[in-house]
Amino acid sequence: MSRQYLAWGSADNAHTVDIFSLAVTDKQILSASGAPSLKVHSTTETDFPLVQSIDGAHTLGCHHVVTDFKGARAVTAGFAGELKVWSCEDGYWAADQIATANLANVKVWAIALSGDGQYLAGVSQDGRVGVWDLSADGTQIRDHETKGSFGTCIDLSPDGRFIASGHENGAVYIFNTETGRMPFSLSGIVKPVRAVAFSPGSKILAVAGDSKVIVLYDTSSGEQIANLSGHSAWVLSLSWSSTGEYLLSSSFDGKVKVWSIDSKSCVATHSETEKAVWSVKWLPKNAKSEAFATAGANRSVAFYREATGG
Amino acid sequence: MALSYRAATASSAEVTEEASVRAYIDNTLCALFHELSLPPAVGRPSVTLRRRTNATSYRINSVTGALEAVGPEAPYRTYSWPGSSASEAWRFTVIIRILAVIDEAMRTGQMISKRDIYYIDPACFRSQSVVDGVVDDLAYTIGVERAAFNVEAAGKGLITGSFILRQESQVVLDARSSSQDNLIPRLQDEDEIDIFGTRWILVVEKEAVFHRLVRNNYHTTALAGKGIIVTVSLIVINHLENVVNKNQGKGYPDLNTRALVHRLVIISSAENPRRPLPIYALVDGDPDGIAIMSTYKYGSVAHFHENARFVVPGLQYLGLRISDAAMNPHMLTNANLLTLTARDRRKVASMLHNSPILGVDGPELEWRVELQRMLMLNMKAEIEILYEQDGGLEGWIDRKMFRQV
Numbered sequence: 001m002s003r004q005y006l007a008w009g010s011a012d013n014a015h016t017v018d019i020f021s022l023a024v025t026d027k028q029i030l031s032a033s034g035a036p037s038l039k040v041h042s043t044t045e046t047d048f049p050l051v052q053s054i055d056g057a058h059t060l061g062c063h064h065v066v067t068d069f070k071g072a073r074a075v076t077a078g079f080a081g082e083l084k085v086w087s088c089e090d091g092y093w094a095a096d097q098i099a100t101a102n103l104a105n106v107k108v109w110a111i112a113l114s115g116d117g118q119y120l121a122g123v124s125q126d127g128r129v130g131v132w133d134l135s136a137d138g139t140q141i142r143d144h145e146t147k148g149s150f151g152t153c154i155d156l157s158p159d160g161r162f163i164a165s166g167h168e169n170g171a172v173y174i175f176n177t178e179t180g181r182m183p184f185s186l187s188g189i190v191k192p193v194r195a196v197a198f199s200p201g202s203k204i205l206a207v208a209g210d211s212k213v214i215v216l217y218d219t220s221s222g223e224q225i226a227n228l229s230g231h232s233a234w235v236l237s238l239s240w241s242s243t244g245e246y247l248l249s250s251s252f253d254g255k256v257k258v259w260s261i262d263s264k265s266c267v268a269t270h271s272e273t274e275k276a277v278w279s280v281k282w283l284p285k286n287a288k289s290e291a292f293a294t295a296g297a298n299r300s301v302a303f304y305r306e307a308t309g310g
Numbered sequence: 311m312a313l314s315y316r317a318a319t320a321s322s323a324e325v326t327e328e329a330s331v332r333a334y335i336d337n338t339l340c341a342l343f344h345e346l347s348l349p350p351a352v353g354r355p356s357v358t359l360r361r362r363t364n365a366t367s368y369r370i371n372s373v374t375g376a377l378e379a380v381g382p383e384a385p386y387r388t389y390s391w392p393g394s395s396a397s398e399a400w401r402f403t404v405i406i407r408i409l410a411v412i413d414e415a416m417r418t419g420q421m422i423s424k425r426d427i428y429y430i431d432p433a434c435f436r437s438q439s440v441v442d443g444v445v446d447d448l449a450y451t452i453g454v455e456r457a458a459f460n461v462e463a464a465g466k467g468l469i470t471g472s473f474i475l476r477q478e479s480q481v482v483l484d485a486r487s488s489s490q491d492n493l494i495p496r497l498q499d500e501d502e503i504d505i506f507g508t509r510w511i512l513v514v515e516k517e518a519v520f521h522r523l524v525r526n527n528y529h530t531t532a533l534a535g536k537g538i539i540v541t542v543s544l545i546v547i548n549h550l551e552n553v554v555n556k557n558q559g560k561g562y563p564d565l566n567t568r569a570l571v572h573r574l575v576i577i578s579s580a581e582n583p584r585r586p587l588p589i590y591a592l593v594d595g596d597p598d599g600i601a602i603m604s605t606y607k608y609g610s611v612a613h614f615h616e617n618a619r620f621v622v623p624g625l626q627y628l629g630l631r632i633s634d635a636a637m638n639p640h641m642l643t644n645a646n647l648l649t650l651t652a653r654d655r656r657k658v659a660s661m662l663h664n665s666p667i668l669g670v671d672g673p674e675l676e677w678r679v680e681l682q683r684m685l686m687l688n689m690k691a692e693i694e695i696l697y698e699q700d701g702g703l704e705g706w707i708d709r710k711m712f713r714q715v
Contacts, residue, residue: 079659125652152688
């Protein structure tokens with residue numbers, strides 16, 4: 001069974017260079033690119049107007065942006081190796097100088113923020129996984145060593161119990177945040193992992209990368225649940241719908257796919273571009289229908305919504 | 311060659327090498343400023359070098375595998391300013407100027423050759439051997455390889471294709487003959503050049519790739535017509551430099567090569583102003599590849615005062631991009647992509663930070679993005695990856711040239 005998602009509009013040429021990362025709040029979408037400024041577009045109006053440009057945020061460009069559930073805090077990671085913390089009041093983002101200064105010595109590549117915005121998880125180029133408490137002066141509360149392979153991606157489970165990190169050598173590690181133990185190291189992938197994402201119920205971890213296959217793991221047992229095959233290029237980004245029914249993925253050849261978790265099959269494919277789609281994100285569910293955003297080497301943020309049939 | 315050995319162990323060694331060079335430069339300059347701030351009667355600006363011995367015997371270091379000199383400990387020599395003689399003051403000046411060039415090269419991540427340094431101020435340096443000596447003494451004093459401060463042995467340009475050079479009506483170079491290496495000479499203003507309706511110029515980073523194209527007669531058989539192929543050969547001339555050099559095989563162009571490419575563009579646009587000769591760069595998909603292309607197009611930090619005479623503003627980026635390697639439908643395998651080294655990542659950051667060419671308001675946004683994509687994927691690709699694909703390297707260049715025209 002296939003589903004239809006209609007082009008809903010786009011923020012054309014939102015950036016002058018590749019957009020590498022997207023983050024959403026209930027009313028906004030933040031985009032980070034190879035240019036110094038971060039852009040904030042409103043998702044409450046269907047022409048998706050630019051509501052704020054945070055100029056000069058990262059001189060060398062920015063590769064990761066993450067937000068908390070409330071949309072009160074964001075953290076960005078720049079190509080010079082620096083992290084910045086931002087806070088939002090009445091829809092306007094401002095630099096959180098103190099929290100940023102607290103993280104001045106944190107050297108990580110990929111980052112994830114807990115739902116309440118208190119904990120920042122990060123994985124470094126030498127594969128170290130750390131957690132920092134932003135409400136305790138950025139104190140590091142977890143430090144896990146792995147086998148030293150470049151940490152390409154990281155996620156925190158919505159229930160706060162797990163951290164998963166993906167690495168260049170194909171390794172995926174899951175850490176228990178309470179005990180600090182590593183119950184699983186997921187094997188079976190040998191090519192670089194580019195995305196890890198916990199389902200909303202924290203029961204499934206989706207993993208994908210240069211093997212082009214998306215692998216679903218059960219987070220309580222570490223068992224493989226399914227392999228989702230269909231992409232013909234490296235998978236760069238994953239995002240779960242708010243209900244956990246659908247998984248969104250994007251690849252280096254510009255394809256965006258929606259997968260049904262029930263049927264373990266691809267229910268929609270979009271190929272509006274041949275250029276890399278670096279990031280995809282479901283928007284928080286509104287009353288009407290599910291919608292998602294995509295962005296990458298074509299430098300625009302494109303929006304799609306589910307066809308509801310009236 | 312010991313090249314691969316060096317690359318494998320590069321990351322940690324380079325950090326310390328870079329740090330010791332930085333520390334030496336910083337300490338020397340700080341001490342200098344301190345002395346200069348003192349009253350003239352008291353202040354005594356100076357710099358101390360460890361002179362290399364004139365060793366007559368060598369051995370292979372059993373740990374590093376490198377050739378090294380056997381002999382007594384090298385003497386230290388301090389040069390101060392104004393010093394006891396005019397000669398000492400001059401020596402002091404030369405050392406400080408070279409330190410400043412190295413400082414600049416390291417901060418911008420560009421490679422320079424000893425020859426480049428000499429041409430910054432021939433009047434001051436007096437001869438190439440003075441520069442060579444000071445650079446090597448500096449490396450020896452700090453205890454690093456010369457490559458640690460981005461100074462490399464001078465390369466030599468090679469050219470093949472529809473090109474004849476005459477000096478005083480005598481043919482001194484006929485590059486249509488591909489049976490031998492045609493070394494690019496130092497051009498004189500009055501030299502006559504004939505390019506016989508050449509349709510394109512291709513600048514290639516790697517000598518091995520150049521030789522393959524020449525062997526396959528690509529300069530006469532290309533789909534786009536007859537062309538000229540240029541590269542830089544890095545033959546280390548001085549046998550004393552037979553140490554492990556991490557930059558061997560990198561095709562940063564010397565001034566003669568840049569001057570020739572520049573001249574070819576001038577000649578072709580004079581012949582046909584409406585349709586200037588397309589000129590392409592084929593470089594590795596790594597930070598050095600972009601830096602080499604940048605040197606051909608915009609010049610090098612070592613030649614700020616001369617760059618305007620050698621620029622090639624029309625140079626087009628033929629490849630290699632990561633996407634050429636990863637997404638090409640003609641590619642039989644993409645298993646040959648490589649992981650960036652720690653040096654590569656630092657070099658990209660340093661290039662993005664220092665080069666106005668790569669700024670977000672600069673002229674080369676696509677280069678900026680390609681460097682960022684390398685960081686995102688932590689990958690680089692070498693031109694040789696194209697050998698394996700359908701139609702080979704030649705077929706790929708044919709397709710790319712047509713797409714870019």
